[in-house]
Amino acid sequence: MLKIDYLVSGGIITNYKCTSVCKHCCYSSSPNWSDDYMTAAMADEVFSILRSLGCYHVHIGGGEPLLKPDKILDVLDAARKNNIEIEYIETNSSWYRDETSSNAILKELKAYGVNTLLISIDPFHNEYIPFWKVKALIEACSKAGMKVFPWLMEFWDDIDSMDDEKPHSLDEYKQLFGHDYMMQLLKKYGLNLKGRAFKTYKPMMKRQPFEQILNESIPCKLLSGIYHFHIDLYGNFIPQSCPGFSIPLRELAHGADSEKYRIFNTLESVGIRGFVELAEKEYRYKPREEYAGKCDLCYDMRNFLVLELGLDLADLKPVNHYKY
Numbered sequence: 375m376l377k378i379d380y381l382v383s384g385g386i387i388t389n390y391k392c393t394s395v396c397k398h399c400c401y402s403s404s405p406n407w408s409d410d411y412m413t414a415a416m417a418d419e420v421f422s423i424l425r426s427l428g429c430y431h432v433h434i435g436g437g438e439p440l441l442k443p444d445k446i447l448d449v450l451d452a453a454r455k456n457n458i459e460i461e462y463i464e465t466n467s468s469w470y471r472d473e474t475s476s477n478a479i480l481k482e483l484k485a486y487g488v489n490t491l492l493i494s495i496d497p498f499h500n501e502y503i504p505f506w507k508v509k510a511l512i513e514a515c516s517k518a519g520m521k522v523f524p525w526l527m528e529f530w531d532d533i534d535s536m537d538d539e540k541p542h543s544l545d546e547y548k549q550l551f552g553h554d555y556m557m558q559l560l561k562k563y564g565l566n567l568k569g570r571a572f573k574t575y576k577p578m579m580k581r582q583p584f585e586q587i588l589n590e591s592i593p594c595k596l597l598s599g600i601y602h603f604h605i606d607l608y609g610n611f612i613p614q615s616c617p618g619f620s621i622p623l624r625e626l627a628h629g630a631d632s633e634k635y636r637i638f639n640t641l642e643s644v645g646i647r648g649f650v651e652l653a654e655k656e657y658r659y660k661p662r663e664e665y666a667g668k669c670d671l672c673y674d675m676r677n678f679l680v681l682e683l684g685l686d687l688a689d690l691k692p693v694n695h696y697k698y
């Protein structure tokens with residue numbers, strides 16, 4: 375049985391849709407996702423289960439959660455009813471239009487108990503969002519009494535050295551700061567190399583023989599991230615560092631059937647070796663001679679099952695994680 379008895383702090387993914395297609399996005403968010411947003415009923419169910427598991431505070435992220443500011447209010451309302459504190463809302467600032475309209479949104483968020491916005495500040499986001507919007511939103515927050523959690527100030531000078539009226543590609547950054555700029559970003563950021571971030575950095579990663587990956591296999595412990603898990607808009611538990619896997623939180627709280635979530639269970643309890651055995655035996659997966667590490671092998675098998683075979687597997691969700 376797959377079971378969670380205790381959760382401390384995590385994030386709510388209210389929507390996967392986003393204005394941007396950032397190259398470091400581990401959730402593979404983009405404008406191509408559906409318009410789905412967490413409903414009031416789902417938020418109520420999720421917050422009530424979280425509270426029963428000992429989790430009393432969460433942050434909200436996406437996708438871009440403020441893409442539809444009206445929809446977030448139902449989620450905030452459900453959090454308040456269940457006595458769950460919202461630590462901050464993550465935002466990419468794309469929704470900023472002008473002082474008056476943003477002030478109205480900030481005021482409303484404050485009225486619903488939100489006191490901090492985490493504002494993304496890095497060259498990946500700057501490929502899509504001009505820096506003037508970030509600056510203007512910070513200014514608006516200051517005027518509205520909304521605290522700002524800037525993520526990350528280390529990149530401010532790099533971004534500010536460009537024209538803030540328009541977005542700038544990572545190639546422009548490479549021209550200005552050197553060809554190893556992507557590796558500089560990786561070191562400064564502490565990125566989770568999954569989803570689109572994995573695709574971006576895969577060509578720069580060291581290759582490992584298939585047999586060596588199997589020999590080094592250890593359990594992936596997908597259920598152990600009790601301090602930084604995520605729950606998505608469909609009520610699914612997303613492991614701390616491995617998006618693309620999910621199990622409904624309501625099932626995990628009571629004990630989910632490990633046979634129903636065999637891939638998740640195998641990775642959790644055995645590791646990549648167990649997943650390879652399962653994929654070879656049941657789905658005729660043919661491994662290559664080498665991979666850019668165990669997560670490359672893991673993604674290759676998952677992509678094979680979801681995209682090539684088109685299987686609808688309960689634990690490999692959402693499918694758009696693999697598509698985009």
Ligand code: SF4
Pocket residue numbers: 392393394395396398399400401402403404436437438466499
């Ligand atoms: S990193 Fe944030 S802004 Fe960028 S695509 Fe992902 S969710 Fe959107």
Ligand code: SF4
Pocket residue numbers: 594615616641646668669672673
């Ligand atoms: S092998 Fe798969 S489950 Fe394990 S850490 Fe890598 S991506 Fe996550």
